[in-house]
Amino acid sequence: MALEELYRDVILDHYRNPRHRQPLEAPDRRAEGVNPLCGDEVTVELKMEGDRVVDVAVHGQGCSISQSSGSMMSEAIKGKTRAEIEAIAAKFHSMMTAEDETAAGLDPSRPGAVLGDLEALQGVRRYPVRIKCAALPWTTLEEALGPAG
Ligand code: ZN
Numbered sequence: 001m002a003l004e005e006l007y008r009d010v011i012l013d014h015y016r017n018p019r020h021r022q023p024l025e026a027p028d029r030r031a032e033g034v035n036p037l038c039g040d041e042v043t044v045e046l047k048m049e050g051d052r053v054v055d056v057a058v059h060g061q062g063c064s065i066s067q068s069s070g071s072m073m074s075e076a077i078k079g080k081t082r083a084e085i086e087a088i089a090a091k092f093h094s095m096m097t098a099e100d101e102t103a104a105g106l107d108p109s110r111p112g113a114v115l116g117d118l119e120a121l122q123g124v125r126r127y128p129v130r131i132k133c134a135a136l137p138w139t140t141l142e143e144a145l146g147p148a149g
Contacts, residue, residue: 003111010120014068019075024057033140035132040066042137044144051082051148058137065121065130070137072117082145089138091115096125096134 027045034041040062047055056078058070077085091105092115098104101122107113112120124130 004123006111007120007123010117011064011068014071014117015064018058018067018071020056020071020078021059022057023059024055027057029144029146031140031144033136033143035062035066035136037129038063038066038133040133040136042066042070042140044070044137044140046141046144053077053080053082053085062136063130063133065124065133066136069118069121069134072121073137073141076116076118077141082148085141085145088115088118089142092118092138093135095119095122096131098125 023043024045024047026047028048029046030043032041032043040060042058042060042062045057046053056074058074060067060070076088080088095101095104095106095115095118101108104122105114106119106122121134124134
Protein backbone atom coordinates (compact mmCIF):
# COMPACT_ATOMS: atom_id res chain seq x y z
CA MET A 1 0.00 0.00 0.00
CA ALA A 2 1.35 3.41 -0.91
CA LEU A 3 2.22 5.62 2.01
CA GLU A 4 -0.29 8.26 0.92
CA GLU A 5 -3.11 5.71 1.01
CA LEU A 6 -1.99 4.50 4.41
CA TYR A 7 -2.03 8.07 5.72
CA ARG A 8 -5.46 8.68 4.24
CA ASP A 9 -6.80 5.55 5.94
CA VAL A 10 -5.34 6.62 9.29
CA ILE A 11 -6.95 10.07 8.98
CA LEU A 12 -10.34 8.61 8.05
CA ASP A 13 -10.16 6.10 10.90
CA HIS A 14 -9.63 8.88 13.44
CA TYR A 15 -12.36 10.96 11.82
CA ARG A 16 -14.90 8.12 11.92
CA ASN A 17 -13.85 6.72 15.30
CA PRO A 18 -12.51 9.69 17.24
CA ARG A 19 -10.54 8.80 20.40
CA HIS A 20 -11.31 10.43 23.76
CA ARG A 21 -14.39 12.16 22.43
CA GLN A 22 -16.52 11.69 25.56
CA PRO A 23 -16.59 15.00 27.52
CA LEU A 24 -14.93 14.85 30.96
CA GLU A 25 -17.18 15.10 34.02
CA ALA A 26 -15.04 17.63 35.88
CA PRO A 27 -12.26 18.98 33.69
CA ASP A 28 -9.62 21.20 35.34
CA ARG A 29 -8.97 23.07 32.12
CA ARG A 30 -11.14 23.73 29.10
CA ALA A 31 -10.84 25.77 25.93
CA GLU A 32 -12.79 26.15 22.73
CA GLY A 33 -11.27 26.94 19.36
CA VAL A 34 -12.73 27.83 15.99
CA ASN A 35 -11.26 28.01 12.53
CA PRO A 36 -13.61 30.36 10.69
CA LEU A 37 -11.91 29.71 7.34
CA CYS A 38 -13.27 26.17 7.34
CA GLY A 39 -15.96 26.23 10.02
CA ASP A 40 -14.10 23.84 12.33
CA GLU A 41 -14.88 23.82 16.05
CA VAL A 42 -12.84 22.01 18.69
CA THR A 43 -13.23 21.80 22.46
CA VAL A 44 -10.32 20.53 24.55
CA GLU A 45 -10.83 19.42 28.17
CA LEU A 46 -8.03 18.38 30.49
CA LYS A 47 -7.80 16.63 33.82
CA MET A 48 -4.52 17.58 35.46
CA GLU A 49 -2.38 16.14 38.24
CA GLY A 50 0.33 18.70 38.82
CA ASP A 51 1.60 19.46 35.34
CA ARG A 52 0.60 16.07 33.95
CA VAL A 53 -2.47 15.59 31.72
CA VAL A 54 -4.03 12.47 33.25
CA ASP A 55 -7.18 12.58 31.14
CA VAL A 56 -8.27 14.40 28.03
CA ALA A 57 -11.35 14.92 25.91
CA VAL A 58 -11.41 16.45 22.45
CA HIS A 59 -14.73 16.99 20.73
CA GLY A 60 -16.20 19.26 18.13
CA GLN A 61 -17.28 19.37 14.54
CA GLY A 62 -15.72 20.20 11.25
CA CYS A 63 -13.68 18.73 8.47
CA SER A 64 -11.87 15.40 8.61
CA ILE A 65 -8.48 17.11 9.02
CA SER A 66 -9.43 19.14 12.09
CA GLN A 67 -11.33 16.33 13.81
CA SER A 68 -8.80 13.59 13.09
CA SER A 69 -5.99 15.89 14.23
CA GLY A 70 -7.82 16.37 17.54
CA SER A 71 -8.29 12.63 17.95
CA MET A 72 -4.63 11.92 17.23
CA MET A 73 -3.58 14.71 19.57
CA SER A 74 -5.68 13.27 22.41
CA GLU A 75 -3.85 9.96 22.12
CA ALA A 76 -0.46 11.66 21.88
CA ILE A 77 -0.84 13.85 24.98
CA LYS A 78 -2.72 11.66 27.47
CA GLY A 79 -0.51 10.90 30.46
CA LYS A 80 2.17 13.36 29.37
CA THR A 81 3.60 16.32 31.28
CA ARG A 82 3.42 19.87 29.99
CA ALA A 83 7.09 19.71 28.95
CA GLU A 84 6.54 16.46 27.05
CA ILE A 85 3.46 17.91 25.36
CA GLU A 86 5.36 21.04 24.35
CA ALA A 87 8.02 18.84 22.75
CA ILE A 88 5.38 16.89 20.80
CA ALA A 89 3.67 20.13 19.74
CA ALA A 90 6.99 21.53 18.51
CA LYS A 91 7.66 18.40 16.43
CA PHE A 92 4.14 18.52 15.04
CA HIS A 93 4.56 22.19 14.13
CA SER A 94 7.85 21.55 12.34
CA MET A 95 6.30 18.58 10.51
CA MET A 96 3.54 20.86 9.21
CA THR A 97 5.93 23.63 8.13
CA ALA A 98 9.08 21.76 7.01
CA GLU A 99 9.85 21.16 3.36
CA ASP A 100 9.91 17.39 3.66
CA GLU A 101 9.99 14.52 6.14
CA THR A 102 13.71 14.64 6.75
CA ALA A 103 13.68 18.39 7.34
CA ALA A 104 10.82 17.80 9.78
CA GLY A 105 12.94 15.38 11.80
CA LEU A 106 10.93 12.32 10.72
CA ASP A 107 12.29 9.04 9.41
CA PRO A 108 10.74 8.31 5.96
CA SER A 109 11.70 4.64 6.23
CA ARG A 110 9.83 4.24 9.53
CA PRO A 111 6.42 5.91 9.25
CA GLY A 112 5.01 6.81 12.66
CA ALA A 113 8.29 6.25 14.52
CA VAL A 114 8.50 9.82 15.82
CA LEU A 115 4.92 11.13 16.09
CA GLY A 116 2.75 8.03 15.71
CA ASP A 117 -0.53 8.49 13.87
CA LEU A 118 0.04 12.26 13.76
CA GLU A 119 2.53 11.68 10.96
CA ALA A 120 -0.42 10.82 8.72
CA LEU A 121 -1.24 14.55 8.66
CA GLN A 122 2.04 15.57 7.07
CA GLY A 123 0.57 15.53 3.55
CA VAL A 124 -1.61 18.45 4.68
CA ARG A 125 1.39 20.79 4.48
CA ARG A 126 0.95 20.83 0.70
CA TYR A 127 -2.41 22.58 1.26
CA PRO A 128 -1.70 25.75 3.25
CA VAL A 129 -5.39 26.46 3.88
CA ARG A 130 -5.79 23.07 5.56
CA ILE A 131 -2.80 23.55 7.87
CA LYS A 132 -5.06 25.76 10.00
CA CYS A 133 -7.49 22.85 10.27
CA ALA A 134 -4.76 20.48 11.48
CA ALA A 135 -3.36 23.09 13.88
CA LEU A 136 -6.70 24.05 15.49
CA PRO A 137 -6.72 21.33 18.20
CA TRP A 138 -3.14 22.24 19.12
CA THR A 139 -3.75 25.97 19.48
CA THR A 140 -6.86 25.13 21.52
CA LEU A 141 -4.79 22.80 23.71
CA GLU A 142 -2.27 25.57 24.26
CA GLU A 143 -5.06 27.84 25.43
CA ALA A 144 -6.43 25.15 27.75
CA LEU A 145 -3.02 24.56 29.29
CA GLY A 146 -2.53 28.27 29.79
CA PRO A 147 0.75 29.90 30.74
CA ALA A 148 3.25 27.69 32.55
CA GLY A 149 3.57 27.82 36.31
ZN1 ZN B 1 -11.12 22.25 8.40
